[in-house]
Amino acid sequence: MEIVGFLLIIFVATLLQTITGFGFSILATPLLLFLISPADAIQVNLILSFVLSLSVWRTLKREMNRDMLKRLIIGSLPGLPIGIVLFLVVNLVVFKLIIGFVLLFVTIFVLSPVTLHPSTKRDVGVGALAGAFTTSIGMPGPPILAYVTGAKMPKEQLRATTLAFYLFIYLVSFVMQAVVSGVHLSVWNHSLLALPVLFLGVVTGQKIFKRIPATVFNRVMYSLLIVTAGMLIFDALSEF
Template sequence: MEIVLFGLIILVASILQTSTGFGFSILATPFLLLLFEPAEAIQINLVLSLVISSALLSKIKKDIERTILKRFIIGGMVGLPGGIIVFMFTETTKLKLGISVLLLALTVLLMLQFRIKQTQKRDLVIGGISGSLTTSIGMPGPPILLYFSGTDTPKERLRGTTLAFYLFIYFVSLVIQVGFAGTNATVWVSSAMALPLVIIGLILGQRIFHKINQKMFTVFTYIILLFTGIYLLVESWI
């Protein structure tokens, strides 16, 4: 039963990541935590997300906003060390509770048509927050997703820039995670077993992406954010 659940999680998350540019860590990490130890769940998420981002790089090059990407990377480098410190010394439950409350509050503001202006300083801050969340709970997506949604970024640029950032942040985060928290065979065997499902998800996700218009994309974004916030909130209280 656990193997079936694991396969379903990976397949759905891979389709989501490929079709939207976000979502693998948002969907997969909470459920992987039900099947694996925290360090294992985070590292499996990082490995598979890195595979997806690498596979899609050639298809998203033209959609990458390189100036914003550079700022995200600079901010991410600052946030990564802080995230691993949080992972090593903070209770995961408290971290999830805080993230869930913030995520739900910001999502509601977006649904009420709250908008923000994209600036250089905010790019750096969002990159830093995403970096810290990657090494702490393996979920860099929510800050960038909220930011791009609040600035009405077109879905093509959102997906391209986000996946390019993930390619960098997941690789560095994986190195830091393995270096500080260690790793084991479960991480790599499970990741290898999941690769065929990731490939299927890549194919299906690409087809879905070309059929989603901007309005559907926005609605889908809100649904994913609300789901993640509610799930983390419930999980932190159980």
């Protein structure tokens, strides 16, 4: 039953990522916490997110904003070691609370009318937050998602730029975690088990994308995020 739940989470998260351009790590990581250990959940997410980003890179790389990408990467560099420290010291209960409140805040922010216009300082700042989020909880998505929803630039360019950033941040974060805390065999087993479902989700998502508006799936994703955040917060508070 645990395997079925694991594969279902990977499929749905991949589907949402393929259709909307966001959603895999934001949805997969918190849900995986209910099935596997935090360390395994984060590292499995980093591996699968990197593979997923790489699988669609060819079709988007020409659209990216190289200047914005450089600023995001530069900003992420000081954030990466900060995230590693948090990864090593935060316990499971606090970990769930952090992710729960982050998801809740980001979802509310995205649904609000607030807009953020891209600038050099904001690119670097968001990159720093994304770096810390990735090495600590395996999710660069929350600060990036909150930022780009109000960005005044072509959506194709935004998607390609953030995707290129994900390729960098996921790979570097995984290497850093592997060096600092190692990688359990269970992480590789779960990742290999998920790969066929991951590619099935990509193919299915590309077909569905042509038939159903992405706005429908955005609403589904936001609903899932709110429910997931509530479940994590309630579960963590019940353990105090």
